[in-house]
Amino acid sequence: MSIRNRLLISFLLSIPLLVEMLGVMLPGGMITTVVLSSGVMSIGGGPFFVSAFKSFKNHSSNMDTLVALGTGTAYLYSLYAAVAGLHVYFEIAALLIVLILLGQWFEEITKSRASNAVEKLLGLQAKEATVMRGGKAIKVPSSEVVVGDIVMVKPGEKIAVDGEITEGSSTIDESMITGESMPVAKQTGDRVIGATINKQGSFLFRATKVGSDTLLAQIVELVSKAQASRAPIQKVVDQVSSVFVPTVLIIAILTFTVWYVFLGAAFIDALLFAVAVIIIACPCALGIATPTALMVGTGRGARMGILIKSGEVLEAARDIKTVVLDKTGTITEGKPVVTDVIGDEQRVLEVATALETTSEHPLASAILEVAEKRKLTVQKVAAFTAIIGKGVSAKLSGEIKYVGNRALFVEHHIALDSFSAEIERLENEGKTVLIVGGDSKVDGLVAVQDQPKATSAEAIRNFHKYGIHTVMITGDNEGTARAIARQVGVDDVIAGVLPGDKANHVKALQSHGKVAFVGDGINDAPALAQADLGIAMGSGTDVAIEAGGIVLVKNDLQDAFLALRLSQKTFGRIKLNLFWALIYNTAGIPVAAGIFSGMGLALNPALAGTAMAFSSVSVVLSSLMLSRTKLR
Amino acid sequence: MNKIIVLMSTVLLVGLIVWWFFGKRKVEAVTATKQGDKQIVEIVVDGGYKPGVIELERGMPTEIVFIRKDASACFEEVVLPDFGVRTHLPLNKPYTVTIDPKEAGEYKYACGMNMFFGKVVVK
Numbered sequence: 001m002s003i004r005n006r007l008l009i010s011f012l013l014s015i016p017l018l019v020e021m022l023g024v025m026l027p028g029g030m031i032t033t034v035v036l037s038s039g040v041m042s043i044g045g046g047p048f049f050v051s052a053f054k055s056f057k058n059h060s061s062n063m064d065t066l067v068a069l070g071t072g073t074a075y076l077y078s079l080y081a082a083v084a085g086l087h088v089y090f091e092i093a094a095l096l097i098v099l100i101l102l103g104q105w106f107e108e109i110t111k112s113r114a115s116n117a118v119e120k121l122l123g124l125q126a127k128e129a130t131v132m133r134g135g136k137a138i139k140v141p142s143s144e145v146v147v148g149d150i151v152m153v154k155p156g157e158k159i160a161v162d163g164e165i166t167e168g169s170s171t172i173d174e175s176m177i178t179g180e181s182m183p184v185a186k187q188t189g190d191r192v193i194g195a196t197i198n199k200q201g202s203f204l205f206r207a208t209k210v211g212s213d214t215l216l217a218q219i220v221e222l223v224s225k226a227q228a229s230r231a232p233i234q235k236v237v238d239q240v241s242s243v244f245v246p247t248v249l250i251i252a253i254l255t256f257t258v259w260y261v262f263l264g265a266a267f268i269d270a271l272l273f274a275v276a277v278i279i280i281a282c283p284c285a286l287g288i289a290t291p292t293a294l295m296v297g298t299g300r301g302a303r304m305g306i307l308i309k310s311g312e313v314l315e316a317a318r319d320i321k322t323v324v325l326d327k328t329g330t331i332t333e334g335k336p337v338v339t340d341v342i343g344d345e346q347r348v349l350e351v352a353t354a355l356e357t358t359s360e361h362p363l364a365s366a367i368l369e370v371a372e373k374r375k376l377t378v379q380k381v382a383a384f385t386a387i388i389g390k391g392v393s394a395k396l397s398g399e400i401k402y403v404g405n406r407a408l409f410v411e412h413h414i415a416l417d418s419f420s421a422e423i424e425r426l427e428n429e430g431k432t433v434l435i436v437g438g439d440s441k442v443d444g445l446v447a448v449q450d451q452p453k454a455t456s457a458e459a460i461r462n463f464h465k466y467g468i469h470t471v472m473i474t475g476d477n478e479g480t481a482r483a484i485a486r487q488v489g490v491d492d493v494i495a496g497v498l499p500g501d502k503a504n505h506v507k508a509l510q511s512h513g514k515v516a517f518v519g520d521g522i523n524d525a526p527a528l529a530q531a532d533l534g535i536a537m538g539s540g541t542d543v544a545i546e547a548g549g550i551v552l553v554k555n556d557l558q559d560a561f562l563a564l565r566l567s568q569k570t571f572g573r574i575k576l577n578l579f580w581a582l583i584y585n586t587a588g589i590p591v592a593a594g595i596f597s598g599m600g601l602a603l604n605p606a607l608a609g610t611a612m613a614f615s616s617v618s619v620v621l622s623s624l625m626l627s628r629t630k631l632r
Numbered sequence: 633m634n635k636i637i638v639l640m641s642t643v644l645l646v647g648l649i650v651w652w653f654f655g656k657r658k659v660e661a662v663t664a665t666k667q668g669d670k671q672i673v674e675i676v677v678d679g680g681y682k683p684g685v686i687e688l689e690r691g692m693p694t695e696i697v698f699i700r701k702d703a704s705a706c707f708e709e710v711v712l713p714d715f716g717v718r719t720h721l722p723l724n725k726p727y728t729v730t731i732d733p734k735e736a737g738e739y740k741y742a743c744g745m746n747m748f749f750g751k752v753v754v755k
Binding site for chain 2: 003047048050051053054055056057058059060061062063064104108224225227228229243245246249250253254256257260261284287288291
């Protein structure tokens, strides 16, 4: 029988007993009382007794042991009292059962709300997809889409699997996966993520990841693993809970003996103190204090695109003193863009574009991007030569042209003239300057920079607001690094670091306190592992990253800050819950034992039952509040 | 007279509780049975996890079949933190948990509320 039905029946049977307590005589007298309370004990309380007995046989004990002993004692004494013609306490036993069931029922409702993050994620999955097969569009279940399938997506439809757009464009709501609240514009060649929702446009995409390889499937796997992980400070709780129940039983027996033998209390008064001790001490709240907070915290993270991999991560996030941020791709966009063009813009860009078209240098792509945007025609060049470490040269309409750095122009004795000052200014801003010119003079300059992401400066301000020291680490030269650092406002810069040395720098910083490292999951894996807390920036399609305790789905530094805050908040909540649970369970015991009864502070068994029932509920509610706590 | 009896029973009861619950006991261990390229072991959930210790061979995919016979809410969930498993156990219906014990060692598992414990030993 479900807890709800047991509660309902027990409650109905208890009503007459409560009425009787107010002095109303029940028809049938004592017999009615015995029958009703026996009904509550067997229907409502039966399962407690069965479970208590089973675990007793197994040399172990649980909260059912306490419920069974507490209510059983009150019930059995009342049976004896009924025969002996003494005052009975059937209503106490029945009321306790009702209250405990009420607590369990509330707990059941609230706990399922706390633990359904994974179900919610699974629910995001698209049910079916329209796939082009044999030249026809047919609807198939999402699970039957295979890699390489061309999938058609209409406005308002859910995207079935991960893939790449082959035709058409649209805006897509990716909030459910990445936490990004604004719809994202996508066109041919862009990646789409399964379970996101297409807004206006129609498009075709080629499936690249299906089944358990999709981003959603990976997220589900990560979240369910995190929710099963050992919760922080668990060891303490483990030790407490394994000896808790037998210890409580001993305390209850001693309570009875002290009151009855040494303080001369009446037999029944001493017994009721013992019953109150047993009831108040039910360790339910203690048991659910950590797992529920862990579930709510990791669940909220998953909705924001922040994947916390285990409970231990939360403990690591506590008192982080320094955050080390990788520059390229973490603080900055990770690809250079043209920021300034000096001289005759049109002419300078035309020459640069013509010469860089065949180049594979990363700076070339920045120039070509601008050319494409401005719809410049790419002119043909002859005799193209790449001069390693300096630049390129080629013949453009019969005239020799150069695009490259200062060294290239010095070598060919071309005077920089008035451009010298400009070059210096741009380089001071941390930009890479490409000089464009002919055989006799310089035509102009193109400055290129890997620029900070729009949210980076704000994220760094947020870190500072919470007293966290920020350090930028990069392989770039000091000048470029400082310029970016000034733009986003980081406290310190470590420049000119070889990729393999990042972990050593993290280690050195760890001597001053706990360090978190934020970087991409592939190149920065050693540094992520070395740091007390590793936060890996996802590429947006792959979160199966081994390194790092936290993986971000979205490539946004603001999320790194939120991840740290969420971890700290969750850990704080676990501590708070444990504190409350321990207060309920242990501080309640002396009160229930009647130590303060001289001062008028006492708990009768019914009050103890109420306190016990609501202790677990309040702990679950406290965990649920985590999903609303402010993070900034 | 009554008081003397109560006092003596108190001492006796406390002694019994300590002996029953805290006394050192040998826990029964069962080795998983191999079936082709996997190993299978059954755990009955009834007032505890029986057997209390299961022994697995390292590196072999493992199916742990939980048979929950105890209706108590305490046994609703089983958590094997080292294997990333937290799952609900249906009542009186075998439920298979698949794990891959890659490294030798002793791994504790517990009910959802951390009150009952079992152990997986990987050799």
